[in-house]
Amino acid sequence: MNDLAIELRGLTKTYGTGALAFQALKGIDLQVKTGEFMMLVGPSGSGKTTLLSILGCVLSPTEGEAVLFGEKLHGRKESELPDLRLSYIGFIFQGNNLIPALSVEDNVAFPLELRGASRKQALIEARDVLSAVGLSDKMKRHPNDLSGGQRQRVAVARAVAGRPPLILADEPTASLDAHTGQQVTELLKKLSTERGHTVVVVTHDNRIFHFADRTVHMEDGLLVPAPAQP
Amino acid sequence: MKAAQPIRTRPGFFRRWLTLGTIGVRMMFFDRLKLLGTLFGVVFAVVLGNFQVGTFLALLFKNRMFVENAVADVWITPPGTRQFQGGSPLNDAQLNRARSTPGVAWAEPLVLQTAQLKLPNGGSEPVSLVGTRAPRFAGGPWNLVAGETEALLQPDAVFFEDSEREKFGGLNLGSVRELSGHHVRAVGFTWGLLPFAPAFAFAEQTLAREILKQPAGSHTFLMVGAAPGVSPVELRERLQRELPDTRVMTRDEYLSEILTYILTATQIGMSFGLSTFMGLLVGLITVALSMFSSVVDNMRQFGTIKAIGATTGDLGRLLFVQAIVYGVVGSLVGLGLMAAMVQGIRNAQLTPILPNLAVGITFTLMIGVCLLASVLALVRLRKLEPAMVFR
């Protein structure tokens, strides 16, 4: 029964209170199967990042239920969230958000060390994943020495290292040219299929839609049926 | 392919500190300019603080040096005495009362007064002439760099301060000079006996009284030795009862009275305390500002670290290690600089004194200051929403 990675029921999120309150999610119902490669698309301001943040356990929902691999996210104390992130989530951010002071391999090793791997184990695994994304010759370099596409591949490696069940990506191709964007997405798709990750990608980029097992559309804080193809 | 499973392993205590500490240090050294700025703050505070305290100690040492070196257990001084300075003279009646007080092993007078040393070029320089008594020589001389104390038994023999030899017109062993109209001969030299008053010079008391024209029954201080088994405090009480119109202090009491006097009755303690405090404050502000600004500049990185799964406590560990490194490296550099400066200005006049304790206090204080700065920075990070990394 539990091959569901994500289960959302009546999920809402309201930012602020009183006169300034703004409801960014207005009741989301969604199920994502384990191993699914899902894309979340929709106009700017529709609530995609908000939804992704709740799935990533960096933001608490206001109402409704959110269950991740059988684990409730709603009604959690803020202090419980970091541990959930370590257990379940690998992030790929819009910029690439690598740590400039760390070498490429140390950037990838860091989340592994936060999960208790020894330095040696972490480096072995980091180098392994970096070879898988085609960066075995850049492991000692620093992020500032790399091109945008290379940096985003490091970000992919950092997200999948350690094999967390859920990979979340917010506009991973936004800062890349079309070709590089395709390559990075293809890489993410290949790795997640091989390694059994569930993936949710927020994107505007219609040139990568075809990688998705399913595309979910959002508008004004609600999921909507796919607009009719022209 | 089997689905990826939740990762339940977590680092132990030590590994967690190591991981976050390493990142903290790497981040520090990545921004060299900020690193130098922060270290400058620590070094500045260390040098200024130690220089102030060291100079203060040197001043204190100058004032206390005579009492510290003399072999008396108890001092009988003119009423109102608070530092090593003569007042209205004491007399023979008082000396005899002291000698006949039970528990007194010995009591003898000390004579101290300024004399004028005539220079070969016609000018003159003052010295603080001490009339010390043979054969005990309880009132010095000490720190001999030339000659023997017994040489003071020779006619017209005087010890002078070595570091003032040039000033005294190229004084050498055997040099003959006129001291307040009396021909004397240099038979030895001391080193570093420079109070605020003119440098000490030593003569046997009979000669000193001739030079200073001080009558045999008039004494600047009385020094007392306690009989075996009599405590100085007990003896001081008895003597004070016997000699109510004097001020009687044990050696230790006299030393701490001088300290109290300098700290309270003069501006010295206040001004040194204030500038030491200012140094520390400047250090704290510099360190706090640069740690804070490096946190603000790296907000996105800290957000990322948090989003990945680090707790606020983990960020605290990161900043804690940074603070320790700033404190330790800054203190080391500062103390090194300080030691070099002390070497550079080493003279008998006023070389800052750097006791071992100052090294310990420096490290403790600077690490404390850096930790305080890191706590301030952490307060800012505590409120950092990891969701910001998606913005």
Ligand SMILES: Nc1ncnc2c1ncn2[C@@H]1O[C@H](COP(=O)(O)OP(=O)(O)OP(=O)(O)O)[C@@H](O)[C@H]1O
């Ligand atoms: N911290 C916040 N406080 C108040 N309102 C917010 C906050 N974050 C987002 N919002 C608002 O919530 C709505 C949804 O924002 P969200 O970032 O989720 O949209 P999005 O679909 O990701 O947009 P984009 O495609 O531009 O990234 C927007 O109107 C936004 O202004």
Ligand SMILES: [Mg+2]
């Ligand atoms: Mg967004």
